[in-house]
Amino acid sequence: xxxxxxxxxxxxxxxxxxxxxxxxxxxxxxxxxxxxxxxxxxxxxxxxxxxxxxxxxxxxxxxxxxxxxxxxxxxxxxxxxxxxxxxxxxxxxxxxxxxxxxxxxxxxxxxxxxxxxxxxxxxxxxxxxxxxxxxxxxxxxxxxxxxxxxxxxxxxxxxxxxxxxxxxxxxxxxxxxxxxxxxxxxxxxxxxxxxxxxxxxxxxxxxxxxxxxxxxxxxxxx
Amino acid sequence: xxxxxxxxxxxxxxxxxxxxxxxxxxxxxxxxxxxxxxxxxxxxxxxxxxxxxxxxxxxxxxxxxxxxxxxxxxxxxxxxxxxxxxxxxxxxxxxxxxxxxxxxxxxxxxxxxxxxxxxxxxxxxxxxxxxxxxxxxxxxxxxxxxxxxxxxxxxxxxxxxxxxxxxxxxxxxxxxxxxxxxxxxxxxxxxxxxxxxxxxxxxxxxxxxxxxxxxxxxxxxxxxx
Numbered sequence: 001x002x003x004x005x006x007x008x009x010x011x012x013x014x015x016x017x018x019x020x021x022x023x024x025x026x027x028x029x030x031x032x033x034x035x036x037x038x039x040x041x042x043x044x045x046x047x048x049x050x051x052x053x054x055x056x057x058x059x060x061x062x063x064x065x066x067x068x069x070x071x072x073x074x075x076x077x078x079x080x081x082x083x084x085x086x087x088x089x090x091x092x093x094x095x096x097x098x099x100x101x102x103x104x105x106x107x108x109x110x111x112x113x114x115x116x117x118x119x120x121x122x123x124x125x126x127x128x129x130x131x132x133x134x135x136x137x138x139x140x141x142x143x144x145x146x147x148x149x150x151x152x153x154x155x156x157x158x159x160x161x162x163x164x165x166x167x168x169x170x171x172x173x174x175x176x177x178x179x180x181x182x183x184x185x186x187x188x189x190x191x192x193x194x195x196x197x198x199x200x201x202x203x204x205x206x207x208x209x210x211x212x213x214x215x216x217x218x219x220x221x222x
Numbered sequence: 223x224x225x226x227x228x229x230x231x232x233x234x235x236x237x238x239x240x241x242x243x244x245x246x247x248x249x250x251x252x253x254x255x256x257x258x259x260x261x262x263x264x265x266x267x268x269x270x271x272x273x274x275x276x277x278x279x280x281x282x283x284x285x286x287x288x289x290x291x292x293x294x295x296x297x298x299x300x301x302x303x304x305x306x307x308x309x310x311x312x313x314x315x316x317x318x319x320x321x322x323x324x325x326x327x328x329x330x331x332x333x334x335x336x337x338x339x340x341x342x343x344x345x346x347x348x349x350x351x352x353x354x355x356x357x358x359x360x361x362x363x364x365x366x367x368x369x370x371x372x373x374x375x376x377x378x379x380x381x382x383x384x385x386x387x388x389x390x391x392x393x394x395x396x397x398x399x400x401x402x403x404x405x406x407x408x409x410x411x412x413x414x415x416x417x418x419x420x421x422x423x424x425x426x427x428x429x430x431x432x433x434x435x436x437x438x439x440x441x442x443x444x445x446x447x
Contacts, residue, residue: 066425067417068385074396080410083410161288165386196284200284203287
């Protein structure tokens with residue numbers, strides 16, 4: 001006998017999934033903004049000739065790149081509150097873990113992007129009388145950001161996938177709601193298939209867009 | 223102020239080490255199956271035949287664009303009902319990460335193969351080799367060297383991703399840490415030590431990977447950027 005697929009219970013509980021989708025989007029928005037901005041700052045610090053800026057940035061990057069993000073989330077959720085006088089919500093723990101992890105990876109993208117800009121650009125800017133900061137802001141960073149774009153959209157996609165880890169601390173997002181529905185309705189097959197399909201449909205166009213971007217930049221100024 | 227006390231962590235060091243061993247086991251198993259499967263997927267995707275290309279592309283895209291945790295839940299909670307076979311957390315985890323890493327390895331292999339100049343193919347053809355011979359004797363040996371950095375990076379990524387198996391109660395390092403934390407009421411110390419163990423192992427692995435990468439760069443065989 002083959003399995004009889006039945007999506008009825010899921011349709012009836014669409015509001016539960018919708019609530020989860022809202023939670024996923026909220027966490028994604030927080031982590032994408034915080035992760036990318038913090039990553040830009042850390043990446044700039046890492047590229048700085050000043051050691052007191054570059055070294056702590058390097059330590060941050062190495063630590064967060066070389067530990068699993070789920071360990072970070074659980075650390076922020078279970079361990080950090082002991083050092084603090086207040087509780088950490090599941091949203092805060094997940095947002096901290098994912099944002100800091102993404103910031104570390106983004107920082108490496110930023111550093112690579114800046115390093116890829118020809119030295120001549122720096123020298124020309126200095127010759128025009130710009131300071132180091134001005135050369136960075138007006139000349140180097142705009143060119144570097146363009147080259148970093150595919151890697152950054154890739155980061156965004158990774159962040160979107162990472163939001164599911166928040167279910168480990170019971171934050172209400174899509175997978176968490178899926179777990180709830182699957183155990184209520186005894187239909188893990190349909191539920192997890194639908195959850196996977198939702199993620200695929202959201203991310204597949206983004207992945208294709210990233211490929212297209214890579215091809216376009218590949219033809220460009222390199 | 224919290225008073226740090228690592229005594230309870232030391233007392234349970236054996237449990238944590240057992241967890242680390244399980245982490246390495248699931249990573250090793252996923253690599254053992256994922257690498258050959260990834261090569262097969264890459265070759266299918268590069269095949270001149272559509273009937274090969276299309277399914278490989280589907281597997282690769284689905285496993286690369288859905289969250290690994292969703293895949294794990296699907297394999298652990300849904301698949302056993304569908305095929306009526308009981309699955310232990312280890313089997314479900316190994317299966318998920320074998321296929322998932324295969325999808326990523328396939329792209330590494332494909333990148334490596336594509337990076338080999340067209341001239342190499344044409345020369346091999348001119349010498350009378352067929353598609354398969356060209357691949358095995360000429361293209362793959364060159365491609366594998368160039369792929370090594372990307373390959374090592376992926377393997378390290380895989381080890382980090384295996385922490386997800388803790389959510390289906392496979393007793394990896396993270397799961398054991400959680401158990402010990404609950405038993406000893408010392409989550410701060412236990413999770414900090416667990417994070418440090420992961421850091422030492424993964425940072426060590428990535429340093430080794432960098433040495434390889436530099437050697438390849440020196441010998442001029444690294445992947446061109």
